[in-house]
Amino acid sequence: MVSALEIKHVSKTFKNDQESILVLKDLHLTVNDGEFVSIIGPSGCGKSTLLKLIAGLDLEFDGKIIVGNHQVSGPSKDRGFIFQEHRLFPWLNVENNISGNLSLKNQDTRKRVDDLIALVKLKGFERVYPRQLSGGMSQRVAIARALLRNPDVLLLDEPFGALDAFTRTHLQEALLEIWERNKTTMVLVTHDLDESLFLSEKVVVMDAKPGSIKAIVPIEIPYPRSRTSKSFQELRSHILNLLDHHPQDKEDWSI
Amino acid sequence: MSAQTIAQNEQLVMSERKKQAKIAKSALRGTFLPLVVLIAWQALGSAGILPVQLFSSPSLIATAFIDLVKSGEMAGHLQISLTRALLGFALGGFLGLLIGIIVGMQKKSEEYLNPSIQMLRTVPLLAITPLFIMWFGFGELSKVLLIALGAFFPLYLQTFLGLRNVDKKLYDVARILEYSRLEKITKLMIPAALPNILLGIRLALSSAWMCLVVAELLGADRGVGFMIQDARSFMQTDIVFVGIIIFALAGKISDSFVRFLENHLLKWQDSFKA
Ligand SMILES: Nc1ncnc2c1ncn2[C@@H]1O[C@H](COP(=O)(O)OP(=O)(O)OP(=O)(O)O)[C@@H](O)[C@H]1O
Ligand SMILES: [Mg+2]
Numbered sequence: 001m002v003s004a005l006e007i008k009h010v011s012k013t014f015k016n017d018q019e020s021i022l023v024l025k026d027l028h029l030t031v032n033d034g035e036f037v038s039i040i041g042p043s044g045c046g047k048s049t050l051l052k053l054i055a056g057l058d059l060e061f062d063g064k065i066i067v068g069n070h071q072v073s074g075p076s077k078d079r080g081f082i083f084q085e086h087r088l089f090p091w092l093n094v095e096n097n098i099s100g101n102l103s104l105k106n107q108d109t110r111k112r113v114d115d116l117i118a119l120v121k122l123k124g125f126e127r128v129y130p131r132q133l134s135g136g137m138s139q140r141v142a143i144a145r146a147l148l149r150n151p152d153v154l155l156l157d158e159p160f161g162a163l164d165a166f167t168r169t170h171l172q173e174a175l176l177e178i179w180e181r182n183k184t185t186m187v188l189v190t191h192d193l194d195e196s197l198f199l200s201e202k203v204v205v206m207d208a209k210p211g212s213i214k215a216i217v218p219i220e221i222p223y224p225r226s227r228t229s230k231s232f233q234e235l236r237s238h239i240l241n242l243l244d245h246h247p248q249d250k251e252d253w254s255i
Numbered sequence: 256m257s258a259q260t261i262a263q264n265e266q267l268v269m270s271e272r273k274k275q276a277k278i279a280k281s282a283l284r285g286t287f288l289p290l291v292v293l294i295a296w297q298a299l300g301s302a303g304i305l306p307v308q309l310f311s312s313p314s315l316i317a318t319a320f321i322d323l324v325k326s327g328e329m330a331g332h333l334q335i336s337l338t339r340a341l342l343g344f345a346l347g348g349f350l351g352l353l354i355g356i357i358v359g360m361q362k363k364s365e366e367y368l369n370p371s372i373q374m375l376r377t378v379p380l381l382a383i384t385p386l387f388i389m390w391f392g393f394g395e396l397s398k399v400l401l402i403a404l405g406a407f408f409p410l411y412l413q414t415f416l417g418l419r420n421v422d423k424k425l426y427d428v429a430r431i432l433e434y435s436r437l438e439k440i441t442k443l444m445i446p447a448a449l450p451n452i453l454l455g456i457r458l459a460l461s462s463a464w465m466c467l468v469v470a471e472l473l474g475a476d477r478g479v480g481f482m483i484q485d486a487r488s489f490m491q492t493d494i495v496f497v498g499i500i501i502f503a504l505a506g507k508i509s510d511s512f513v514r515f516l517e518n519h520l521l522k523w524q525d526s527f528k529a
Contacts, residue, residue, distance in 0.1 A: 057427055075430040087428050091446045091523045101438045129523040149432065 004153055004185040005031040005054065010063035012049055023049050025210035027063070031153075031202075034183040038196035040239075041206025041214075047189040049211070051155045054187065055081050068152055080146030080154045080184075084161055086138035088130040088145075095126040098145045109148075116144040120174065136167035140174070147178065156188040160195070168192075172199060176223065197235055198225055205242050215242050311492040316500070319493035328482075333501065336467060336478040339395065340505075343402025344463040351407040351459065352452070355414025360444065369415070376408050380462075381469060388474070398470040405466035409458035417451025418444055450521055457513040464506050 012024040023046040031037050039047050052058045054065055056075040065072045067079060088097045095104060095113055102109045117123055120140035130138055139159060146154060156175075160168040176199060179186055190196050196203045200219060207214040217239055221231050293313050299305040300312030307315065323329040354372075358365045384401060391397035421444055429443050445452075471480020479498050486494035 055431060057430065075427075075433070077431070077433050079431070081427075081431045083424070083428075085424070087424055089425065089428075089443070089446070091449070091521075093523075100432050101434050101442060131523065131525055145432075 002033040003030045004033040004035065004068060005029075005187070006064070006066040007050075007054070008064040008066070010050075010053065010061055010065060012046065012053060012058075012061040022210040024053075024061070025212045027211075027213055029204060029213060029216070031185060031187060034185055035202065036179055036186040036188070036200045037202045037204060038188045038190055038200040039204045039206060040190055040193060040196050041211070042208045042243075043191075045206045045208035046211030047206060048157050051081070051157050051187065051189055054153075055079050055155055057081075077149035078152045080149060080151030082139075082142050082146055082154065082156045082159045084158045086130070086135070086142040088138055088141055090130050093127045093129050094122060094133070094141050097130065097141055098148055100145060100148075102148070112148060113144075116147055119147075119178065120144045134167075136163050136171060139163065139171065143171075143175070143178070147182070147184075151184060153185045153187060156186065158189055158191060161191060168195075175199065180223070193236060193239060194227060197221075197232055197239075198227060203239060205239060217242075307492075308490065309492060311496050315493040316496045319491070320497045320500075323494070323497060332477060332479045332482045336471065336480065337505075339398050339470070339478065340402060340463055340467045343399045343466065344406045344460065346399065347403030347406030347463070348410050348456065348459050350403070351410030351412075351455070352414055355411040355455075356418065358411075359415045359418025359448070360440070365415075372408075372411060376412070380405055380466060384469065384473060393474045398467070398475070401470050402463045402466040405462040406459040409462055410452075410455040413451040413455025413458065414448060417448025417455075420451075421447040450517075450524065453513060453517050453520065456516075457510060460509045460513065461506060464502065464509070468502060 007027050007029040010024060010027040011022065014021045014023055027050065039050070041047055049058075053061050054067070054072065056072045056079065059072075059074065089100075092100075095117065098113050098116060099109060104110050104113060117126060120143055122137060122140060122144070125133070125137065130141070133141065143159075160171050163171065172195060175186075178184070186200070188196070188199060197219060203217045203219060204213055205215045205217065206212065217235065219235060221229070221235070225232060296305070296310075297313045300307055300310065300315075305312075320329075354368065358368050358372075380401070383404070387397045387401050391400060425443060425447070426439075429439050434442060467478075468480055471478045472484055475481040475484075479501050483495050483498035486492075486498065
């Protein structure tokens with residue numbers, strides 16, 4: 001298998017005025033091309049920090065991050081990023097938010113934006129401004145915006161965390177659909193163990209203080225998955241056991 | 256999905272209509288008090304209770320206005336006043352916008368320029384007027400410069416504030432979408448700062464009018480301000496009122512113009528939905 005993303009001995013230290021905090025310690029992870037990986041771990045263990053490093057938003061770290069044979073040297077359209085908050089530009093309507101700096105006068109862009117609007121089920125809302133959208137709709141616009149750039153890797157930082165259970169399930173299914181269709185490599189950070197089990201082929205369990213990888217659990221359940229199936233439940237308790245070694249973090253888990 | 260969309264759109268249109276009806280009603284209510292004042296003023300003047308010499312009356316003011324328009328005197332004064340105001344506003348506004356953009360975008364230029372500008376800002380403009388007259392005389396230059404100074408500060412300040420307060424999180428988005436340096440300025444910073452810039456334009460306009468009045472009252476041989484001063488020395492109260500009304504109207508019209516711009520450019524904002 002070709003690897004889409006290689007994280008080699010990555011450590012990250014935040015330096016304040018006096019002290020320096022080791023946030024990520026010697027991370028090692030390979031993500032295959034087209035693979036769906038989730039990262040799960042207690043709050044503050046450095047999941048967002050790791051995604052930012054992969055995105056190239058922060059270049060001050062030790063170790064190497066290689067995406068598609070190239071060492072990361074800055075942000076790029078090839079690595080789409082979906083933030084916890086939608087981060088749409090409030091002064092642009094839905095279609096202009098999706099196109100961003102690409103011109104909608106371009107026939108090809110126009111068509112692809114229309115297709116994506118259909119894909120994220122926002123037909124009829126092309127001219128609507130973000131303030132008129134619900135949280136779930138905004139997040140779908142953000143997903144379409146990232147997909148328009150045809151990223152090789154899509155980085156998702158708790159994208160559905162702020163949504164209600166119903167919308168969340170709907171968007172999880174939409175994301176699976178997109179993944180199965182486009183074969184985009186997905187790296188999903190989540191607080192929600194069920195979400196990671198439902199979506200991913202591999203769950204990376206992280207540990208805090210300092211942030212490090214505790215275990216990598218392959219999820220070998222065929223899609224579409226049922227949250228009530230026996231194998232689902234077994235893997236769930238297995239990962240919960242892994243996490244249970246830190247009773248003080250227990251309350252951080254949404255189950 | 257599409258049925259739902261249509262229903263939502265319809266709802267939007269309906270609420271828009273209701274809003275417009277509400278606005279019309281509240282506008283009507285707003286004209287009530289001025290009308291009462293006008294009628295009372297005219298009645299008291301005609302009845303001889305208010306001395307017309309000092310307080311004039313609506314009908315006298317209207318007559319004076321018509322006479323001034325007919326004789327072409329009004330057009331002459333208005334033209335010179337408008338020219339001064341526009342020149343001064345254009346000069347000061349342009350510099351305010353330009354320096355505001357530079358200082359708002361570059362940390363270094365902020366450190367060099369902002370403290371000095373903020374210090375100058377606290378000096379009351381009227382206190383500088385005598386200096387301007389000493390340096391630039393009673394001619395057009397001192398007037399235009401005073402107006403420019405009045406327009407400069409609000410626009411500088413708001414542009415700078417707007418650019419400084421651009422949501423930092425949106426920069427990360429622009430970087431990931433590979434916006435060029437120019438695109439970051441034109442497609443992120445300027446639109447994000449636009450509400451502040453428009454507010455700055457509005458404040459700059461009202462400040463420019465203020466400075467115009469001051470400059471023309473202090474010493475001029477033409478212009479609406481001069482017309483007021485001249486009429487005052489001859490106790491022509493009705494013409495004084497005409498001048499005041501002209502200034503008020505000019506302020507109102509320029510303010511409405513900016514509001515019009517806001518309604519068009521900021522329709523993405525909550526508060527500009529109407
Ligand atoms: N810019 C920064 N400067 C200093 N410390 C930081 C900075 N950003 C993050 N940290 C620290 O790094 C640690 C990891 O933060 P990060 O946001 O990556 O956690 P996380 O795993 O995403 O947490 P959560 O699940 O709550 O989002 C935290 O202890 C945080 O305080
Ligand atoms: Mg986080």
